[in-house]
Amino acid sequence: MSLDPSYLEYAKRALGYDHALYPYSPLPRRAPLAWPNGRRVAVWFTVSLEWFPIVPSDKPFRAPGHMQTAYPDYRHYTSREYGTRVGFYRLLDAFDKVGAKVSVAVNGAIATRYPQIMADIAAAGHEIIAHSTDMNGTIASTLPVEEERALIAQSLNTLEAATGQRPRGWHSIARSQSFATADLLKEAGLDYCVDWVNDEMPYAFNNGLVSIPLNHELSDRQIINVQQQSVDSYAQQVLDAHDWLSAEAQAQGGGRMLPLHITPYIIGLPYRMDAFEGLLAELAARPDTWFARGGDIFDAFAANQG
Amino acid sequence: MREGAPDPELYDFQRYRARKPFAWPGGKKVAVWISPNLEYYEIDPPANPHRKSWAKPHPDVVGYAHRDHANRVGHWRMADVMSKHGFPGSVSLSVALCQHHPDVVADANARGWEFFSHGIYNTRYSYGMDERQERAIIEDSIRTVREATGQTIRGWLAPALTHTPRTLDLIAEYGMDYTCDLYHDDQPFPVKVAKGKLISMPYSLEVNDHYGFFIYNMSPREYAQTLIRQYERLAAEESGTVMCIPLHSYLIGQPHRIGPFEEVFRHIASDDRAWITRAGDIADAWHAVQEGAQ
Numbered sequence: 398m399s400l401d402p403s404y405l406e407y408a409k410r411a412l413g414y415d416h417a418l419y420p421y422s423p424l425p426r427r428a429p430l431a432w433p434n435g436r437r438v439a440v441w442f443t444v445s446l447e448w449f450p451i452v453p454s455d456k457p458f459r460a461p462g463h464m465q466t467a468y469p470d471y472r473h474y475t476s477r478e479y480g481t482r483v484g485f486y487r488l489l490d491a492f493d494k495v496g497a498k499v500s501v502a503v504n505g506a507i508a509t510r511y512p513q514i515m516a517d518i519a520a521a522g523h524e525i526i527a528h529s530t531d532m533n534g535t536i537a538s539t540l541p542v543e544e545e546r547a548l549i550a551q552s553l554n555t556l557e558a559a560t561g562q563r564p565r566g567w568h569s570i571a572r573s574q575s576f577a578t579a580d581l582l583k584e585a586g587l588d589y590c591v592d593w594v595n596d597e598m599p600y601a602f603n604n605g606l607v608s609i610p611l612n613h614e615l616s617d618r619q620i621i622n623v624q625q626q627s628v629d630s631y632a633q634q635v636l637d638a639h640d641w642l643s644a645e646a647q648a649q650g651g652g653r654m655l656p657l658h659i660t661p662y663i664i665g666l667p668y669r670m671d672a673f674e675g676l677l678a679e680l681a682a683r684p685d686t687w688f689a690r691g692g693d694i695f696d697a698f699a700a701n702q703g
Numbered sequence: 704m705r706e707g708a709p710d711p712e713l714y715d716f717q718r719y720r721a722r723k724p725f726a727w728p729g730g731k732k733v734a735v736w737i738s739p740n741l742e743y744y745e746i747d748p749p750a751n752p753h754r755k756s757w758a759k760p761h762p763d764v765v766g767y768a769h770r771d772h773a774n775r776v777g778h779w780r781m782a783d784v785m786s787k788h789g790f791p792g793s794v795s796l797s798v799a800l801c802q803h804h805p806d807v808v809a810d811a812n813a814r815g816w817e818f819f820s821h822g823i824y825n826t827r828y829s830y831g832m833d834e835r836q837e838r839a840i841i842e843d844s845i846r847t848v849r850e851a852t853g854q855t856i857r858g859w860l861a862p863a864l865t866h867t868p869r870t871l872d873l874i875a876e877y878g879m880d881y882t883c884d885l886y887h888d889d890q891p892f893p894v895k896v897a898k899g900k901l902i903s904m905p906y907s908l909e910v911n912d913h914y915g916f917f918i919y920n921m922s923p924r925e926y927a928q929t930l931i932r933q934y935e936r937l938a939a940e941e942s943g944t945v946m947c948i949p950l951h952s953y954l955i956g957q958p959h960r961i962g963p964f965e966e967v968f969r970h971i972a973s974d975d976r977a978w979i980t981r982a983g984d985i986a987d988a989w990h991a992v993q994e995g996a997q
Contacts, residue, residue: 399835400832400836402836405827407799409745410799410802410823411803412802412803413804414746415745415747415803423806423807424775425780426806457760538761569764571765572765573764574762574764576761576762592765594768594772595769595776597772597776613765614959615958623920624916624920624922625920626920633922633924634959635959637923637958637963638957638958638959638962640962641959641962642958
């Protein structure tokens with residue numbers, strides 16, 4: 398038995414990508430993008446604030462971090478809630494201490510269930526990014542497009558109703574998209590999405606939606622949960638990245654972005670907070686650090702595109 | 704290979720103890736070669752019945768975008784660090800990269816790097832190919848790399864490490880000198896093929912950045928220490944060993960990894976026991992030593 402002959406046909410083997418979502422552009426050959434006040438490293442925190450229904454849905458797939466035991470999985474349901482009730486408030490205090498403004502990727506369900514959290518985020522000057530409806534609101538190409546469109550609209554409408562502002566940014570659960578997502582996000586009026594990890598600076602999709610890449614490898618989930626490394630190693634890796642990016646920005650001109658995706662039920666535990674606060678203090682002490690929200694990065698990019 | 708037999712009989716057994724020592728050019732003890740994998744993964748490849756391309760339904764945004772980081776960001780950062788410390792690359796190339804992103808291939812070529820084939824795409828697997836189909840991807844590889852770089856490929860690393868029982872015979876028949884698909888030794892060794900000559904070039908899964916970061920879950924600093932320990936051990940043993948460092952720029956080219964990794968290059972470049980070279984040069988030197996010894 399040989400493979401079907403079509404397996405050796407390469408219809409999209411041509412200059413550029415095998416899709417039409419965005420054009421090819423190697424970072425070091427792009428015009429430098431400067432940050433405000435000549436800061437070299439935009440340190441961009443995105444905190445995920447998520448509600449996991451204790452009845453998980455597997456359509457189109459079960460979100461990472463979701464329920465794992467037989468029903469009722471009190472262990473995971475309440476551990477995630479700990480992150481929202483306690484861990485997130487530790488983070489708010491820690492950011493406040495160093496004056497960092499951050500992005501918070503919020504499930505619509507958080508806004509309707511816990512309106513006080515929304516007020517606390519707004520009072521601290523942080524930005525809200527839309528992060529689906531709840532942790533059953535996953536997207537993949539197996540989700541019918543009409544359902545995906547409705548899910549995006551529901552998330553945005555819920556957050557807008559709760560805060561008076563329509564979010565400018567979008568973060569899909571597990572960064573999972575369908576082939577239609579970029580167009581649906583644009584159609585819904587969003588400025589940017591953070592799911593793609595192919596770059597280290599903002600860039601535009603062909604449809605005009607801006608992609609602000611939120612590194613997934615330097616996240617607390619990846620380093621602490623998946624790779625089982627310590628919070629001290631996490632902090633070291635962030636500082637190593639900061640060192641490198643600062644030197645690269647100095648050598649190549651313009652600025653660089655250091656995106657840090659964190660999770661309250663992971664980093665917000667008591668025994669990890671000392672290391673995290675130490676990391677924040679060190680980042681704040683570096684004169685080339687610009688603590689930026691996603692919207693600030695979008696604005697700097699858009700101004701540069703003129 | 705002996706297809707269907709419990710022992711495929713790829714090579715003779717030769718114990719590590721009591722081998723005749725030999726020196727690499729310049730009297731060096733360990734040949735060090737760097738193998739950047741320059742790859743293209745398709746966003747929506749056709750299905751191979753033996754293996755799925757992506758863990759998730761297409762598009763697998765993280766999987767695809769992470770690989771794409773290599774061609775937009777990681778390659779340029781990794782390649783600059785290699786050049787800065789005097790390390791050429793021996794590229795494991797998805798040859799369709801010559802069409803998709805010729806900039807990357809031209810950059811590697813301009814740096815004096817060597818190319819061998821890693822298949823057409825890393826999302827097209829050899830499993831299930833008949834002989835005619837497998838010949839087609841080998842001939843495509845030779846032609847494509849020659850047109851893009853002027854180089855004639857001398858080696859093979861199967862696409863996504865997917866083989867057929869005839870792969871090694873075929874690449875030898877097409878005149879290739881080495882395979883990177885066998886992991887049985889720290890020195891080159893003849894491979895038994897139907898026609899022609901082929902040697903096994905020591906590559907490495909164990910100190911591959913992918914294994915370091917995703918199988919062994921090392922931190923960047925632990926990975927750098929691992930490579931330095933691997934180097935120190937090989938340099939201290941009887942001479943004639945090979946150390947390969949296979950890299951993927953979407954992994955090693957991340958800002959939290961490249962700084963610690965640069966210490967590995969500093970360490971090896973400052974040690975006079977290292978012959979820092981390319982795979983094809985190792986094959987040539989090995990043949991010269993073996994044939995000179997007879």
